[in-house]
Amino acid sequence: MLRAGFPIVAVAGLVAIVACGDDGGPVVAVAADAAVEEETGTGTDAEAPVDAAPPRVDKLDVLFVVDNSFGMASKQRAVAGGIARFFGQIAATDIHVGVISSTIDQGGDICDRSRGNNGDSGRLLNRTHFGADAGPSVHGAEAGFLSLGPGGSVPDMATLEERAKELVLGADEYGCGIESPLEAMYRFVAQPDPPLRFTIDSAARAEPTGVDYALLAERRAFFRPDSAVVILIVSDEDDASIDPRALGGLGYGFASLRFPYSQVSRPVAALGTTAPRGTSACATDPFSADCRSCIRARDCDPSEPACAAVRADAECKTSPVDGQSGEGFDGFVAPDDDHLNLRGFDMKRRFGVEARYPIERYVAALTRRQVPNRASEHPRPSMAAAPAPYEQATNCDNPLFSTGLPAKEGDELCALPPGPRDPRRVVLGILAGAPPGLVSPAPDWTKLLGQGGFESDDTTGLDPHMLPSSLPRAGLGGADLPLGDNGTDPVHGREWTTRNTDLQFACTFALPVPEDCMRVACICGGRPEDNFPLCSGPGNTTQVRAKAYPGIRLLRFARQLGEQGAVGSVCGADTEGSYGAFLEALGRRVAGRLAE
Numbered sequence: 001m002l003r004a005g006f007p008i009v010a011v012a013g014l015v016a017i018v019a020c021g022d023d024g025g026p027v028v029a030v031a032a033d034a035a036v037e038e039e040t041g042t043g044t045d046a047e048a049p050v051d052a053a054p055p056r057v058d059k060l061d062v063l064f065v066v067d068n069s070f071g072m073a074s075k076q077r078a079v080a081g082g083i084a085r086f087f088g089q090i091a092a093t094d095i096h097v098g099v100i101s102s103t104i105d106q107g108g109d110i111c112d113r114s115r116g117n118n119g120d121s122g123r124l125l126n127r128t129h130f131g132a133d134a135g136p137s138v139h140g141a142e143a144g145f146l147s148l149g150p151g152g153s154v155p156d157m158a159t160l161e162e163r164a165k166e167l168v169l170g171a172d173e174y175g176c177g178i179e180s181p182l183e184a185m186y187r188f189v190a191q192p193d194p195p196l197r198f199t200i201d202s203a204a205r206a207e208p209t210g211v212d213y214a215l216l217a218e219r220r221a222f223f224r225p226d227s228a229v230v231i232l233i234v235s236d237e238d239d240a241s242i243d244p245r246a247l248g249g250l251g252y253g254f255a256s257l258r259f260p261y262s263q264v265s266r267p268v269a270a271l272g273t274t275a276p277r278g279t280s281a282c283a284t285d286p287f288s289a290d291c292r293s294c295i296r297a298r299d300c301d302p303s304e305p306a307c308a309a310v311r312a313d314a315e316c317k318t319s320p321v322d323g324q325s326g327e328g329f330d331g332f333v334a335p336d337d338d339h340l341n342l343r344g345f346d347m348k349r350r351f352g353v354e355a356r357y358p359i360e361r362y363v364a365a366l367t368r369r370q371v372p373n374r375a376s377e378h379p380r381p382s383m384a385a386a387p388a389p390y391e392q393a394t395n396c397d398n399p400l401f402s403t404g405l406p407a408k409e410g411d412e413l414c415a416l417p418p419g420p421r422d423p424r425r426v427v428l429g430i431l432a433g434a435p436p437g438l439v440s441p442a443p444d445w446t447k448l449l450g451q452g453g454f455e456s457d458d459t460t461g462l463d464p465h466m467l468p469s470s471l472p473r474a475g476l477g478g479a480d481l482p483l484g485d486n487g488t489d490p491v492h493g494r495e496w497t498t499r500n501t502d503l504q505f506a507c508t509f510a511l512p513v514p515e516d517c518m519r520v521a522c523i524c525g526g527r528p529e530d531n532f533p534l535c536s537g538p539g540n541t542t543q544v545r546a547k548a549y550p551g552i553r554l555l556r557f558a559r560q561l562g563e564q565g566a567v568g569s570v571c572g573a574d575t576e577g578s579y580g581a582f583l584e585a586l587g588r589r590v591a592g593r594l595a596e
Contacts, residue, residue, distance in 0.1 A: 057425060057594055059149075059227035060092040064168055065185045067235035068101040068120070068175030071523065074511055074546045074577065075431070075570050076173070079234055080165040081578030087161050089587030092594055094149030097160065098124045098222050099167040102235060103175035104184050107198035107206040107244035108255025110340070111176035120175065122187030122194060124218050127170045138166045144218050173521075178255050178343070181233045182362045182557065183241035187212075188219060189231070190365035192373045192396040192413045198244050198252060204260040205249025205386060208374050217407040225403040225419035230590045231366075232429040232583075236548040236570050238468070239356070239557075240344035245378045246355040247293055248386035254343045254355045261298060263328030264321055266335050274320075274338035276331055278352025279313040286348035287456055293352035294331030299386075339501045345468055359553060360392050363560045367423050369401055370394035373414055400426070425593055428565045429586045430558040431579060432551025433506040435465050435491045436572040443567055445559055453559075454552050465491050465506050466550045470498050478533070484540045486533040491571075493533035493545065506550040507571035508534060515543045546571075 066076060087095075101120040103111060124144035128135030140146050140153040140163050147153045148160045187194040196210030223229070244252035253259040257272030264274045281290035290309065294316035300307035310316055319325040320334035333350070348354045364371050373396045378387035395414070399405050401423070402416035438444045445453070448466055452458030464473045472479040478487040478494025487494025492505045517525040518541050524534060525541035534545040548570045558565035566589060568582040 056596070057226060057228050058092050059094045059224050060090060060590065060594065061096045061223050061227045061229050062098070062164075063185075063188070063222075063229070063231045064097075064099045064164075065181045065231060065233040066099055066101055066168055066171040067179050067181060067237065068103055068171040068173055069177050069179050069237070070173050070521070071546070072171075072173045072236060075234055075236055076169055076171060078570075078573045078577050078579045079232075079431075079583075080168045081576065082580035082583035083164050083168070084161045085580040086583035086587040087157060087164075089584060089591045090594075091591060092228075094152075094227075095160065096145055096147050096222055096224070096227075097164045097167065098145035098218075099126075099171060100184050100188050101125060101171050101175050102179040102181040102184055104180050104187065105195075105197060106178065106180065106183075106242040106255040107200070107252030108178075108242070109257055110255050111178055120184070121212065121215070122184045123212075123215050124188075124222065125171055126167065128166055129170055129172050135170065138163050138170060141167060143221065145222050177341075178240045178242065179235055179237050180239065180241040181235050182239045182359075182553065183357060185231060185233065186241075186357075186362055186365050188215060189223075190371055190398050190400050192371065192399065195374065200252070201249075203249070203386075206244035206252040207249070208244070211409070211413070213407070213409055216405070216411075219399065220405040220407040223400070223405070225421060227421070228425040228427075228590065228594050229400070229421070230427045230429065230586070232431070232586070233554060234431040234570065234579075235551065235554065236433055236546075238344060238433070238549060238551050239553040241357050241553075242355055243357045243390055245387040246390065247295065247353050250295060251353075251355040254347075254351075257340075259332075261295070261328055262332050263324075264319075264332040264335060266338070271340065274333040274335060275343070275351050277315050277333050278348070278350060279310060280315050282315075282349050282352050285457060286346075291348060291352055297331060298327070336500065341502050342470060342500075345470065345503060356553070358390060358392070359556050359560060361390075362557050364392060365398065365400065366426050366428060366561060366564065368394070369398055369418075371396055371398045423564065424596070426564060427586070427590050427593055428558060428561055429582075430551075430554050430565065430567045431570045431572075431582065432554040432558075432567065433548030433571070434551060434555065434567075434569045435463060435507050436569040437491075438463060438466070439567045439569050439572070443555075443559070448555055449552065449559070454556060466552070467504075468550050468552065469504050470500050470502065471504075473504055476504075481531065481533075483528050483531040483535055486536070486545060492547075496532045497529065499529070503549050505532075505547045507569060508545045508547045509571040509573055511544055511546055512573075512575065512577035517541050517543055 100122055103120045104122055126137045126141035126144050128138055146163050154160045194212045194215050195208035196212045198206045199209045242255045250260050259273050259275045262273035276293050276295035279292050281288045292310055297311045297316050316331035319329035321329055372393035376393035376395050380387055397416040401419055401421050403419035404417045406413050438447050446461035447463040450459040450462035464475045467473050472495040476495050479497055492508050495504055515522045522543040524543045534543055536542050536544045558567045566586055
């Protein structure tokens with residue numbers, strides 16, 4: 001979810017791997033759910049190279065996927081603070097460590113390269129810090145990543161740990177506010193032909209252009225075909241991996257200041273125009289087949305019943321601007337109802353389309369033998385036709401389970417020799433926005449995701465802290481309290497007045513060292529009406545707490561991976577501001593996979 005201004009059902013049979021924090025409480029759980037595995041095809045996937053007894057491995061490739069948007073510094077420090085406890089559980093002596101960020105090109109201009117925050121694009125980061133004076137490479141990571149072992153770039157485990165901390169902290173917090181950790185991971189780990197860029201054609205539709213051979217070369221160097229793999233994703237917001245070719249090629253508009261064809265300007269004209277609304281059915285049942293985007297009325301075939309229904313829908317025939325109607329006005333969101341911070345919020349209900357890639361794309365990346373190339377993701381009958389909806393095709397070999405990976409132009413991208421990696425040697429760790437008590441000692445999936453698992457409109461059983469909302473949520477008070485009063489709710493303090501520009505928090509946690517926002521970039525010291533429960537001190541210019549928003553998509557991803565996934569809360573740092581307990585438990589999990 002963009003923050004430009006803010007600088008399915010409960011299941012039994014969970015097997016928990018529990019670590020205790022400094023207060024003695026459990027902080028992490030690994031879900032092993034046979035029902036989920038059967039439903040999603042994870043675990044013992046027949047398409048993946050699973051052996052009855054996978055051979056023992058002594059190589060480990062560790063990939064950190066770090067949210068580098070504003071406000072992430074405290075969480076990056078917490079990851080860095082726990083790295084030694086992770087590697088303290090690992091007996092392997094042949095290790096690669098790399099870092100990528102959540103900032104990628106999604107076709108829109110909000111995160112384009114001209115703004116200086118889109119140079120990551122799923123590639124490895126090896127700088128000591130980012131910004132106008134980007135730092136030098138971390139010593140030992142000049143090739144993009146750290147390596148310990150024969151011919152490695154660091155001499156011993158202690159050095160690996162220290163340099164890995166530098167890599168994580170080097171992600172910094174200058175990245176784009178449309179956090180896309182899942183798509184960044186997908187591009188680096190599994191996409192057969194990651195795009196070099198997106199271009200916009202004469203019909204305003206996005207098309208991926210070129211192949212990022214620099215990324216492919218990094219992938220081939222980083223992943224050994226016979227290694228175990230651990231991927232740790234850390235983010236304080238939900239994943240917003242926009243599919244640029246959704247909505248007939250207009251999906252990139254959700255990552256753009258000006259939505260294609262829209263003439264409805266926001267209150268501040270420099271912030272562009274608003275997105276199209278959803279049809280009337282979306283308000284009551286966003287999962288209904290009748291819930292569609294009003295933009296479809298622009299060029300659909302009127303002889304088709306679905307097209308005729310959209311064109312006749314009241315929402316699509318009404319302008320939000322008095323005195324202005326017709327093309328570019330009718331069927332678009334009102335100026336005050338489409339803040340850029342909220343583009344990923346409740347998309348189907350508000351816009352009539354889910355413009356983010358489906359979670360199944362990322363589950364396939366870590367479990368399936370085959371994945372789609374770009375041409376098969378959105379099949380088109382002709383180049384003149386708009387892209388079809390996303391399709392999870394299986395026409396290319398997944399690089400994660402292959403060998404002989406491509407690294408340069410002319411190399412085969414799709415038909416790859418099978419590699420020896422077993423999906424049971426792939427472990428995912430997720431640190432996302434959630435009340436810490438809901439992820440340990442075992443994830444309470446009903447309270448985290450509701451009965452419908454955010455795959456339907458059924459939120460029965462959902463903990464109110466996990467409900468994404470721009471308005472105060474039922475059962476949680478304090479939205480009218482003044483700045484400086486941080487409330488008494490043990491999970492998040494209290495609600496606050498978002499003015500329809502942000503979401504309520506899933507959780508907050510005390511910073512071990514408060515930050516003076518008059519000296520460093522943080523969020524306190526602004527307008528008194530910005531009464532988020534994070535500030536204190538004279539003039540409320542000191543940030544004393546850090547926040548996180550409900551990490552729904554990240555949690556859904558971990559749940560669908562079953563026993564391959566471990567979940568923790570970004571608000572679960574210990575009193576020293578470290579995720580050490582979570583990372584130690586994750587390290588034990590990985591060590592077990594190495595020894596199996």
